[in-house]
Amino acid sequence: MLRTYGPGCDGSVIDAKVQSIPDAAAWIDLEEPSHEEEALVERCIKVDVPTPDEMAEIEPSSRLYEKDGALYMTVSVLRGVDEDHPTTTPIGFVLAENRLVTIRYATPKPIRTFENHAHRDPELVRDGPTAMIRLIDAIIDRLADEIERVSSTMEELSREIFQDSQQERRIPVRKLTALLSRIGRVQTLLTKIRYSAVTTLRMLSFLGGSSRIHAEKHQDMLHHVGSLTTDVTSLSEHASYLIDSLTFLLDATLGLISIEQNAAMKLFSWAAVVFLPPTLIAGIYGMNFHHFPELSWPWGYPMALTIMFASAVGPYFYFKRRGWI
Template identity: 25%
Template sequence: MTKRPQTQPTDNGNNAIRFTRYLDCGRPVETAGGPDSQEDLRFVQGADNRIVVNVYPRPTTMDIFELGDTWKLHPLLIEDLLQGEQRPKLEIYDDVLFLVVRSTRYIDESEEVDFSEFHLVVTPQSVNILCQDNRWIDGRDGVDKEGQLVNPQEWERELLGKEDDLDLRPEVIVYRFLDAIVDGFLPVLRGIAVDKEQIERQVFSGDQTVAERIYHLSQEIIDMQHATTPLMEVMQGLRREMEKRGMSKQLKAYLDDATDHLTFANNQVLEYRAAMQQILDVNATLVSERQNDAMKKISGWAAILFAPTLVAAIYGMNFDDMPELHWAFGYPMALGIMVIFAVGLWLLFKKNNWM
């Protein structure tokens, strides 16, 4: 997993940066002032068919406190917004929803899964998305070095510009955001699948460096599971809450489709994790077998060398009553015994696949 550049809001004073769209009956409209918190409240005041969509690509502490004051957020919710590196979750504070979700992208060069964390605050008349890692769903920076928004048209397309039969309400925008995140899981899974196949070939080719690669990819899969499995619970909780609020049949169908895709992705992650454990076990078995083969060869050569050493030790004692020492062919006989023993043991070990 690549290191994320930021895990909690910065404190940049008044240099707040945000992407804002005001919607009236689901259509973007221009306003006389803003965009700022005062304009947000003025726009939605007394009009149930109006909503505000805010994206904070570089959220600051001041942004969060201002967000809390504008929409009267619960103190515990504000405390959560100030904390990064949270697992995906859904919390409900009266009529306000708080979601933590993670997007993913695969970096093929380093074989790493890169994560970006998002906090969503959803009120009856607003959707506020805080990019905790200063990046959008696709992993690109939300703000350039000059402090300008990077490709806000893509954000608008993801949240507001899809061609479907859904009225742009807060729950619809949340669905579209989650759907984009779930769609991003599939390319990551394809990248992991390719690496898994390569590792399988390495294991059976006897590559000595494959163990480190197995461990590295296993950790990436575990991190991926930490993004997908809790999101399943988020989707289920979100559906229950939307049903209480009168979710339309059209939105229910789209949400079910996104849930199906997420279920598929989560099942794939679980399968890959189990497969990597099996690969690790197989690799350990193969390594053990290779070590056993090496020990057999070492033991075999030790036995082969021991035989002539034993003969030499016996005849090297020089006792007076050793008639072989006085024979004319005693020396060739000793050498012959050494050779016969060595060759015999070598043939025996070769027959039993020890050599």
């Protein structure tokens, strides 16, 4: 699907059978493009449209390069968070003169948000560089929103782990297992956020170092790139801090699970020690010998029960006094 935005272009779908793209189109958005749509863009804009395999490459030389006067950049954008399946999808940016071409095979939330803003304020897509800066800004804003949400989630996890452990004598293992699952989901989301932030930072560094935007006519764009670089650097550092904090919460949860397991083993050990003397006494008096003096005693049976009871109660109170149980 091919859409165009800019002065006089409202984001309508362009039929690949047409022979040209409107001259006023500042942002050409290719969503899961067909071969015909790719050929149309390549013919009219004089750029090469990266393939999905090329955009999926992780080495910077394949994601960030300049060719025939056009800048080719790929960013991994966060998506699927609202569906609880966070992942990243590569989006290709091709900046050629005053036109921006984006290539994508998914529709992350920042893209939808920016499209809506572009419909309401055409000034956002007056030219390619402006559209690209605003689109990157929307991507960074989305990352910031998700980091804020993760911070709140981690505060809840910390409260459940530490405050509940103080108020409750024991935290059920089922609850601790659920906490582990939540920590795992947050860890996955944080990893995707940081990866997206790193790829965005690399793109901005490449863009800021390009000779194209150091021209006098692009000084305003250079200022915006510097501001966005500062923002995404701070987000990346904060995401790293949250990952370290989450590791601490994971260790604390595993420690509580270990404590619960030790408590269960302690209970079995206590029961074995307490009931060992009565079992020994019962075993002695259960022996079947012909000459057994206590068999003829009227109070032999009550005496054996009393000794068994005392041998069980005695160790119990001794262990309790020592604080072992």
